[in-house]
Amino acid sequence: MAPKTLPAAPQSPVEGASARLPRLVDPSAVRALVRRGFNEILRVPGASLPGVISPAIFLVGLVLVFGSATDLPGYGTDSFLAFVLPVALLQSAGFTGGATGVNLGRDIEQGWLDRLLLSPTSRTTILAGLVLSAAARVLIPVPPLLVIAIALGAPMPSLAGFLLILTIVPLFCAVAATWASVLALKFRSQQASPLIQASILSSILFSVSYAPMELLQPWMRAIAEHNPVTYVIEGLRQCFVGEITWVATWHAFAALGGLGVVFATLALLSLRRYEG
Amino acid sequence: MSAPSIALALRALRLTFRRPQFLIPLFLMPSIFLAVNVGGLTATTRLPGFPETTSFLAFQLPAAMVQSLMLSGLQAGIAVSLEIESGFFDRIVTAPVARLAIVVGRLMAAAVLGAVQVAFFLLVGVLFGADMAGGPAGFVIVLVLGALAGVAFAAIGLAIAFRARQASIVQGLFPFVFAVLYLSSAFFPEELLQPPADTIAAINPLSYIAGGLRAPIAFGLQAAPILEGLLVTAGVIVVASLLAVAGLRWRLADGS
Numbered sequence: 001m002a003p004k005t006l007p008a009a010p011q012s013p014v015e016g017a018s019a020r021l022p023r024l025v026d027p028s029a030v031r032a033l034v035r036r037g038f039n040e041i042l043r044v045p046g047a048s049l050p051g052v053i054s055p056a057i058f059l060v061g062l063v064l065v066f067g068s069a070t071d072l073p074g075y076g077t078d079s080f081l082a083f084v085l086p087v088a089l090l091q092s093a094g095f096t097g098g099a100t101g102v103n104l105g106r107d108i109e110q111g112w113l114d115r116l117l118l119s120p121t122s123r124t125t126i127l128a129g130l131v132l133s134a135a136a137r138v139l140i141p142v143p144p145l146l147v148i149a150i151a152l153g154a155p156m157p158s159l160a161g162f163l164l165i166l167t168i169v170p171l172f173c174a175v176a177a178t179w180a181s182v183l184a185l186k187f188r189s190q191q192a193s194p195l196i197q198a199s200i201l202s203s204i205l206f207s208v209s210y211a212p213m214e215l216l217q218p219w220m221r222a223i224a225e226h227n228p229v230t231y232v233i234e235g236l237r238q239c240f241v242g243e244i245t246w247v248a249t250w251h252a253f254a255a256l257g258g259l260g261v262v263f264a265t266l267a268l269l270s271l272r273r274y275e276g
Numbered sequence: 277m278s279a280p281s282i283a284l285a286l287r288a289l290r291l292t293f294r295r296p297q298f299l300i301p302l303f304l305m306p307s308i309f310l311a312v313n314v315g316g317l318t319a320t321t322r323l324p325g326f327p328e329t330t331s332f333l334a335f336q337l338p339a340a341m342v343q344s345l346m347l348s349g350l351q352a353g354i355a356v357s358l359e360i361e362s363g364f365f366d367r368i369v370t371a372p373v374a375r376l377a378i379v380v381g382r383l384m385a386a387a388v389l390g391a392v393q394v395a396f397f398l399l400v401g402v403l404f405g406a407d408m409a410g411g412p413a414g415f416v417i418v419l420v421l422g423a424l425a426g427v428a429f430a431a432i433g434l435a436i437a438f439r440a441r442q443a444s445i446v447q448g449l450f451p452f453v454f455a456v457l458y459l460s461s462a463f464f465p466e467e468l469l470q471p472p473a474d475t476i477a478a479i480n481p482l483s484y485i486a487g488g489l490r491a492p493i494a495f496g497l498q499a500a501p502i503l504e505g506l507l508v509t510a511g512v513i514v515v516a517s518l519l520a521v522a523g524l525r526w527r528l529a530d531g532s
Contacts, residue, residue, distance in 0.1 A: 054451045061458025064473035069320050194300040202308055210316035220315025 033129025101180020284381025349429025390426015414492030
C-alpha cells in the first residue's frame with residue numbers, strides 16, 4: 001500500500017500567508033461577476049429597456065418642450081438636441097449604474113452577498129466585478145440612444161468624439177455604480193432604489209444640464225460650479241457642440257477619477273462595515 | 277360614501293404615508309425637476325411669446341403638481357395590482373362589502389392625497405418666493421382642482437390595474453407619464469413648444485388641467501382657464517371611473 005501523501009507545508013511564513021490571502025483583484029473572479037451581470041440582461045431582456053426608453057423619452061421630451069431655449073445667446077448651438085444629448089447619455093449611464101446598487105440590495109436581501117463574502121475573494125475583486133459589470137452593460141443602451149438622437153438631427157460626432165463618448169459614459173456608469181453600491185451596503189435593501197436613482201439624477205441635473213453656466217440662476221450656478229458632474233457633461237458635450245479641446249477633456253477625466261477614488265474608498269469601507 | 281369606502285380610503289392613505297419609498301416619487305422627484313427647471317431655464321422668460329407672469333417659479337409649480345399627481349395615480353394602480361397579486365383583493369371581494377366601495381375608497385384616498393400634494397408644492401413655492409396671484413380664493417381653487425385631478429389620475433391608474441395581470445406592467449408605464457407630460461403645455465407655453473408637441477398639447481387634457489392650476493398661481497383669477505381646467509378634469513374623472521368600474525367587473529368575471 002502506497003503511503004498517503006500530505007499536502008506540502010508552506011516553505012516559509014510569508015509564502016503561507018500569500019497562499020491564504022486572496023489577491024487584491026482576481027481577474028477570473030471579476031470576469032465571473034461581469035458575466036453574472038450580463039446574464040441578468042440576457043435572461044430578463046426587459047430589464048435593459050428602462051436604460052434606453054427613459055433617457056430617450058427624456059431627450060425627445062426636453063427638446064420638444066424647451067427647444068426654443070437656444071434662441072437665447074450663450075448656448076453655442078441652435079440645436080437644443082445637441083445640447084442635452086450628453087445629459088441623456090449620462091442619465092442612461094446613471095440608470096445602469098443605479099441598477100447595480102438595486103441588484104446589490106437584492107443580493108443582500110437574498111443572502112447572496114454573504115455567500116460571496118465567505119468565498120476566498122478579496123473585497124476589491126467583488127467591487128471591481130460589480131462596477132465593471134455596470135460599465136460594460138451601459139454599452140447596450142448607448143448605441144440605440146445615439147442612433148435615435150442622430151436620426152432626429154443631432155450632429156454626428158467625429159471619431160475622437162465617439163471614442164470620448166465610449167470612454168466617458170462607461171466611466172460615469174462605473175462611478176454611479178460605485179456610489180449606488182455604497183447606498184445599497186448602507187441600507188441593505190432594494191428599498192434604497194428611489195434614493196439611489198434620485199441622488200444620481202440630481203448629480204446630473206444640478207449642473208449645466210439644461211443651460212450654459214452664464215444663463216443659470218445664481219444659486220444654481222453656485223451648485224453647478226462645485227458639482228464635478230458639470231465637468232463630465234462639458235467633456236461629453238464637446239462631442240456634439242463646438243470642438244473637442246484638451247482642457248475640457250482632462251477636466252472630465254479628472255472629475256471622473258476623483259469621484260471614482262472617493263466612492264471606491266467609501267464602498268470598500270462600507271463592505272468592511274457590512275462584514276463587521 | 278359608505279363606511280367600507282372610508283375604511284378602504286384610510287387604509288390606502290396609511291399605506292402611502294407609512295412607506296417613504298412611495299412618497300419619494302410623489303414629492304422628491306417633482307421637487308428636483310422643479311428646482312432644476314427654475315434654476316436652469318428661468319432665462320427663457322425673456323423669449324418672445326412667453327406670457328407675463330409673476331415668476332418662472334410660479335409658472336413651473338403646476339408642472340410639478342401635475343407630475344406628482346400623475347405619478348400618484350400610477351402608484352394607486354400599482355397598489356391595486358399588488359393587492360390583486362397578493363390575494364388581498366380576493367379577500368375584499370368575498371367580504372360583505374359593495375364592490376363599488378373598492379373603487380370609491382381608492383378615489384377618496386386619491387382626493388385627499390391630491391390636496392396634500394398641491395398644498396405641498398404651494399408651500400414650496402411660497403417658501404422660495406412665488407406669489408399667489410389669485411390670493412386666498414386662488415389657493416382654494418388650486419386645492420379643489422388638485423384633489424379632483426388626483427381622483428382623475430387615480431381612476432386611470434385603477435382602470436389599467438384591473439386589466440393588467442401584473443404590477444410590473446403598471447410599473448412599466450412610468451416613462452409614459454413623462455411622455456404625456458412633455459406632450460402638454462404643463463412645462464412651457466404652448467406657443468413656444470416645438471412641433472408636433474404644440475399641436476398635440478392643444479388637444480391633450482393635461483394642458484387644460486395644468487392651465488387651470490397655473491392661472492390662480494401665476495396669472496390671477498382668470499375665469500376661462502380655471503373653468504376649462506375644472507371641466508376637463510371632471511370629464512376625465514367620469515370617463516376613467518367608468519373604465520375603472522368596467523375593469524373591476526371584468527376582473528371579477530375573469531377571475532384570474
